[in-house]
Amino acid sequence: MAAEQTQTPEQYFKGIVKSVLDGGAVVIRGPPRNGPPAERVLALTNVDAPRLGRRATASGAAATEDEPCAWEAREFLRKLVVGKSVLFRVVNSANREYGILLVGDNPANAVDATLALVEEGLVKCRDSCQDATLNEAQERAKTLKKGVWADDAFDHIRKVTWDVENTRELVERFKGKPIAGIVEHVRDGSTLRIMLIPDFIQITLMLSGVRSPATKLGPDGKPDAVQSDAFAIEAHYFTESRLLQREVEVILESSNNNNFVGSVLHPNGNIAEALLKEGMAKCVDWSIAKVTAGPEKYRAAEKSAKERKVRLWKNYTAQAPKIADKDREFTGKVVEIVNGDAIVVKVGKDFKKIHLASIKPPKLEDKDEAGNRTRQKGFRPLYDIPFMFEAREFLRKKVIGHNVQVTVDYIQPARAAQGGEPDFPEKTCCTVVIGGVNIAEALVSKGLATCVRYAADNDQRSSKYDELMQAEDKAIKSGKGMHDKKNKSNHKVNDMTGNLTKCKTFFPSLQRAGKLTGVVEFVASGSRFRVYIPRETCIMTFLLGGISCVRSTRTMPSGDVQKGEPYGDECLLHVKEMTMQREVEIEVDSMDKAGNFIGYMWVDGKNLSQHLVQEGFASMHFTAEKSQWANMIKNAEDSAKSAKKRIWANYSGEEEKGVAEEEETKTLNEERKVSYEQILVSEVTEEGKIYGCSVKDGPALEKLMDNLREEFRNNPPLAGAYQPRKNELCAAKFVDGEWYRARVEKVAGSDVAVQYVDYGNRATVPKVKVASLPSTLQQAPAFARSYNLALVTLPEDEEYRSMGIQGLKEDLLDQTLNMNVEYRIGTEAYVTLITPDKKMDIGKGLVEDGLLMIDRKGGRKLASLQKEYVEAMEKAKKAHLNIWRYGDITADDAKEFGFGK
Numbered sequence: 001m002a003a004e005q006t007q008t009p010e011q012y013f014k015g016i017v018k019s020v021l022d023g024g025a026v027v028i029r030g031p032p033r034n035g036p037p038a039e040r041v042l043a044l045t046n047v048d049a050p051r052l053g054r055r056a057t058a059s060g061a062a063a064t065e066d067e068p069c070a071w072e073a074r075e076f077l078r079k080l081v082v083g084k085s086v087l088f089r090v091v092n093s094a095n096r097e098y099g100i101l102l103v104g105d106n107p108a109n110a111v112d113a114t115l116a117l118v119e120e121g122l123v124k125c126r127d128s129c130q131d132a133t134l135n136e137a138q139e140r141a142k143t144l145k146k147g148v149w150a151d152d153a154f155d156h157i158r159k160v161t162w163d164v165e166n167t168r169e170l171v172e173r174f175k176g177k178p179i180a181g182i183v184e185h186v187r188d189g190s191t192l193r194i195m196l197i198p199d200f201i202q203i204t205l206m207l208s209g210v211r212s213p214a215t216k217l218g219p220d221g222k223p224d225a226v227q228s229d230a231f232a233i234e235a236h237y238f239t240e241s242r243l244l245q246r247e248v249e250v251i252l253e254s255s256n257n258n259n260f261v262g263s264v265l266h267p268n269g270n271i272a273e274a275l276l277k278e279g280m281a282k283c284v285d286w287s288i289a290k291v292t293a294g295p296e297k298y299r300a301a302e303k304s305a306k307e308r309k310v311r312l313w314k315n316y317t318a319q320a321p322k323i324a325d326k327d328r329e330f331t332g333k334v335v336e337i338v339n340g341d342a343i344v345v346k347v348g349k350d351f352k353k354i355h356l357a358s359i360k361p362p363k364l365e366d367k368d369e370a371g372n373r374t375r376q377k378g379f380r381p382l383y384d385i386p387f388m389f390e391a392r393e394f395l396r397k398k399v400i401g402h403n404v405q406v407t408v409d410y411i412q413p414a415r416a417a418q419g420g421e422p423d424f425p426e427k428t429c430c431t432v433v434i435g436g437v438n439i440a441e442a443l444v445s446k447g448l449a450t451c452v453r454y455a456a457d458n459d460q461r462s463s464k465y466d467e468l469m470q471a472e473d474k475a476i477k478s479g480k481g482m483h484d485k486k487n488k489s490n491h492k493v494n495d496m497t498g499n500l501t502k503c504k505t506f507f508p509s510l511q512r513a514g515k516l517t518g519v520v521e522f523v524a525s526g527s528r529f530r531v532y533i534p535r536e537t538c539i540m541t542f543l544l545g546g547i548s549c550v551r552s553t554r555t556m557p558s559g560d561v562q563k564g565e566p567y568g569d570e571c572l573l574h575v576k577e578m579t580m581q582r583e584v585e586i587e588v589d590s591m592d593k594a595g596n597f598i599g600y601m602w603v604d605g606k607n608l609s610q611h612l613v614q615e616g617f618a619s620m621h622f623t624a625e626k627s628q629w630a631n632m633i634k635n636a637e638d639s640a641k642s643a644k645k646r647i648w649a650n651y652s653g654e655e656e657k658g659v660a661e662e663e664e665t666k667t668l669n670e671e672r673k674v675s676y677e678q679i680l681v682s683e684v685t686e687e688g689k690i691y692g693c694s695v696k697d698g699p700a701l702e703k704l705m706d707n708l709r710e711e712f713r714n715n716p717p718l719a720g721a722y723q724p725r726k727n728e729l730c731a732a733k734f735v736d737g738e739w740y741r742a743r744v745e746k747v748a749g750s751d752v753a754v755q756y757v758d759y760g761n762r763a764t765v766p767k768v769k770v771a772s773l774p775s776t777l778q779q780a781p782a783f784a785r786s787y788n789l790a791l792v793t794l795p796e797d798e799e800y801r802s803m804g805i806q807g808l809k810e811d812l813l814d815q816t817l818n819m820n821v822e823y824r825i826g827t828e829a830y831v832t833l834i835t836p837d838k839k840m841d842i843g844k845g846l847v848e849d850g851l852l853m854i855d856r857k858g859g860r861k862l863a864s865l866q867k868e869y870v871e872a873m874e875k876a877k878k879a880h881l882n883i884w885r886y887g888d889i890t891a892d893d894a895k896e897f898g899f900g901k
Contacts, residue, residue, distance in 0.1 A: 003778050012107055013088055014086070015029060015030050016083065016085060017026040017082050018039060018082075019078075019238060019245045019891055020074055022049050022052050022074050023049030023050060023072075023074050023117060023122055023123055024123055025041060025043045025044065026042055027163055028088060032237075035225070035237075036234075036236075040097065041096060042088055042099050044117070045098040046116060046130075046131050047114055048126055049070070049074075050067035050069050051064075051067045052066055052067075053065045053070070053158065055162040055202070063162060065310055068148055068153040068154050069153055071254030071647075072122055075124035076117065077122075080116060081103055084106070087101075087104065088100065098851070100114065101114065119137045119146075120147075121142070121147025125138045149281050158200045160195075160200045160201075161199070161201040164203060164258070164260075167258055168255050171252045171253070171260070176252070176253065180248075180249060180252045181196045181247075182248070183243045183246055183264075184202070184245070184543065185244075186239050186243065186244055187215065187446060187719045188210040188235065189213070190239070190275065191204065191205070191206050191207070192205050192243065192264065194264075203260070204258075204259045205250065205259070205260045206251075206261050206262075207261075207262070207264060208254070208262055208285060208288065208291045208292075209284055209287075209288030209290070210283060210289045211281060212235040212280055212283045213228065213280075213312070214234055215232045215233065219404065223236050238274075238280055242266070242268070243444070248266050252667060253292060253533070254320065254817070261287050265828040270297075273297050277304055277307060278310060279313050279314075282313065283299060283716065286453075288466055289473055306459075318598060319460055324714070329407050331404070331405055332347040332352065332404065332406060334346075334400055334401065335351065335583060337396045337399075337575065338353065339388060339450065340362060340392055340443070341356050341361040341391075342355045342358065343432065353405060354430045354432070355427045355428065356429070356430065356431075356440040357462035358462035359444060359450065359452065359462075360449060360466060361391055361448075361449055362385050364384070364450065376567070383491045386488050387447075387481055387489045388463075390448055391443060391448035394443060394448055398439060399439060400667065402581065404432050405432070405433045406433075408429070408430050409429050409430055409431055409462050409463050411426060411427070411428055411429070412428075412429055413426055414426045429465055429524075431462055438467065441471045444468050445472075445474060445475055446475065446480055446481050447479075449481050451468045451472045456640060491599065494539070496540050497540065503591060503596075503597070503784065505594070506538065507588070507591050510588040510597065511588050515586070515779075516536075516736065517583060518531040518532055519532045519584070520579045520580055520584055523572065525549065526571035526575045526612060526618070527543055527544035528542075528816055541595070542586055542599060542601070543596050543597070543598045543599075543858065544598075544609050545610045545621075546600065546629060547612060547618040548611045548618060548621065549612060549617060550565040550567050550568040550623045552564040552565075553568065553573060556856065571617040574615070579608070582604075584601050585601070585602040585826065586599055586601050599628070602779065607629060607632065609624070613636040613640060614640055616646030619647065620634055628781040630827065631782055641789060642727050659831065671861065672822070675820050675821075676820055677694060678694070678817070678818055678819070679692035679694055679817060680815070681817065681833075682760055682761060682783070682784055682814070683808045683813075689787070690787045691759065691760020694762075694783075701782070704741075704780055705740075705758075705782075707777065712731065712739050717771035719768040721772075722772045725747070726745070726747065727744060728744045729743055729776075730744055730772060731776050732754045733769040734756065734763065735763075735865035740756045741757050752767055752770050759783075760786065762795045787830070788831070789808075789831065789842075789843045789852075790822040790823065790831055790832050790853060790856055790862070791822075791856075791862065792847060793854070793855040795882075795889065803883065804851045808851075811845070817833040817842065818834040819831050819834075820834070823861070832865070844869055844872050847869055850875065850880075850881030850884050852892070853883070854866070854869050
């Protein structure tokens with residue numbers, strides 16, 4: 001046999017000790033030849049060793065106990081010879097081979113194993129022993145009371161636990177701490193039987209994270225190459241030659257079917273890692289997450305074997321398509337969450353839909369026995385699949401609107417429809433990180449997603465797959481999310497879209513509620529949204545009020561594509577990026593015939609209607625005139641017109657003038673209505689425009705001012721830190737040293753021209769006296785509104801004009817008056833102002849004093865009132881008061897003196 005290939009002159013054979021059966025027998029193997037080497041068992045001649053205890057057998061034989069010092073004898077011999085080169089000579093062949101065992105390569109100085117055992121009193125010489133050296137050694141051991149000759153020899157009997165009843169309890173007891181052990185048997189490359197010492201607990205251990213090919217035993221009880229899997233015999237020998245009867249450290253990491261799962265550490269390295277590197281094992285996903293030292297080295301070792309195509313990987317071919325380095329990693333802004341496992345990222349001007357690699361979102365088992373879908377009509381995955389809403393909300397709150405780092409792990413090819421399943425498009429699967437956190441791992445750790453299971457040779461998986469598996473394991477143990485068997489998520493949502501009856505029922509309460517917090521679920525166009533209201537647990541269709549927005553391209557139910565208006569598609573993308581899945585505030589004003597709610601929306605404190613008008617995506621609608629946001633929207637439109645933004649690119653003003661004249665004519669032919677509102681006049685401009693605040697808004701204005709000043713007392717702004725921009729709402733100091741809300745009209749060097757929006761007055765202040773206005777103080781509309789006196793106009797002459805302005809200021813400033821809106825031209829309101837006792841019309845009085853002129857209007861609406869104004873002007877002319885002191889300045893011949901209408 002192989003072990004006999006080298007024979008010394010003294011008839012000794014050479015070999016390596018594979019294992020020690022007990023204190024009196026060893027297994028010796030020769031050099032390997034085209035596979036594992038041949039073996040032979042050698043019993044030590046002339047001695048009897050104490051017998052080791054045995055475990056109970058499947059045939060019913062009971063477990064036996066050690067004889068005294070049996071373990072000590074086995075251990076002494078194991079430490080002396082296992083894994084070492086030995087010389088042996090067979091002296092007798094009866095039932096087994098008996099012989100002499102020398103440790104070393106030279107008989108002259110080699111250690112006689114039998115003599116060493118006798119000297120330690122661990123074996124007894126047979127009665128028939130004729131070897132004087134052995135007998136003398138035994139006598140010395142008896143005299144010294146060593147080993148079996150000691151008085152306490154019967155105390156040296158092990159109490160072995162052959163079978164562990166509660167494997168989990170043992171794992172918990174050691175809590176991942178290394179335990180000393182001796183490998184007693186190797187079943188296959190990755191499964192070992194180990195004796196844990198000093199407690200003498202025998203366990204079967206499967207190496208965490210790896211699996212070697214399975215071995216099958218032949219009739220002789222040894223691994224059979226024919227029945228075993230490919231490379232199983234080689235893997236078995238690889239592990240056995242390195243670990244059998246070696247002292248190791250064991251870390252118990254888990255249990256599986258009464259077997260333990262863990263890591264085996266040897267001074268020469270980690271056997272699992274070595275198996276992987278040599279292509280004798282594959283990584284196992286279910287247990288690799290449990291590896292105490294982490295799975296990274298295991299994955300790297302397996303990758304190395306794949307690249308070298310060794311053994312198990314000899315036919316390996318990479319499945320994943322190659323991804324260019326420039327496309328593998330990028331940074332983008334998240335603009336949409338697609339259910340629980342996909343997001344839309346904006347990269348530059350492009351939008352990319354990416355899937356979170358190696359995870360599955362919550363799903364609903366909705367198939368019958370035949371495999372057909374059983375979903376009911378109106379099924380909404382986001383709300384009807386348990387934990388889908390929580391998964392979407394977790395991602396939305398964490399990443400929407402933020403920049404993320406994306407690493408493309410693999411591209412899953414498209415799949416055609418099959419077996420009742422729909423077709424699937426190509427998927428780009430990625431690892432997405434924000435602030436150093438892998439969002440897929442965070443999702444799995446909350447129990448809001450599960451990991452995809454793969455075949456061992458499938459490389460199309462997340463680059464952080466092992467971390468995902470660890471996160472899932474923790475979520476399962478702690479019973480989080482989908483793994484909580486007691487609490488199941490259930491969202492009952494009232495979907496009002498398209499249901500007129502429901503909308504009518506909800507409308508009064510929504511209108512009374514004022515501002516409501518909601519989440520934009522879908523953006524149909526620049527001004528049409530589907531909004532979820534958490535407080536009411538309802539979904540509604542919401543339209544922006546006060547504006548006419550450009551239409552985007554639409555695909556009709558028939559499949560026809562309706563081309564959008566200019567800038568419509570740009571508007572849709574702009575609004576989508578601003579609002580999609582963002583938390584917004586809405587205020588419901590009205591409802592149309594189809595059950596769509598109409599009102600105003602705020603995104604990050606910004607009025608969206610005003611914003612779209614200011615960006616030139618929309619124009620002011622006449623319905624805005626009745627709202628408190630009219631002035632803001634009008635100012636935004638004027639700003640867009642002057643900047644010729646988008647829809648105003650070709651704006652000249654002529655068309656609007658014609659439309660205004662038509663509206664004016666129509667208005668002036670209506671019946672006059674009188675409905676007084678009390679206002680406090682706060683400003684009269686040099687153009688004769690009046691700013692006033694409704695008396696009923698007085699308490700709200702005072703409260704706003706108190707809040708503003710308290711905010712700036714508690715958090716004083718840093719001078720010069722704020723950089724004002726045109727049309728921006730800010731805080732500005734007035735001459736009284738107090739802060740007020742203001743709108744930036746112009747920035748010139750170190751000075752800023754502002755208008756105080758709650759009073760109407762204007763001023764130029766240094767930059768250091770303007771500051772950023774907190775968003776909470778921006779939401780209230782401007783309290784001061786602009787008006788014009790009806791039926792009057794200022795003279796064109798500069799001197800007379802200043803007299804008229806002075807008269808207006810004296811009679812109006814800081815006065816509380818009754819106001820009636822007489823007519824409108826465009827968005828400008830023309831009013832009459834009456835004293836509180838309703839005895840005096842201010843405009844008419846100024847005409848009668850010769851300070852203002854008549855602005856004649858046609859139509860029956862103001863005919864009577866205009867007649868009174870004409871009579872008042874005639875009185876002033878006759879009395880030659882003020883502007884009429886040199887005669888009638890409206891006469892034709894007055895033009896030569898520089899006067900004219």
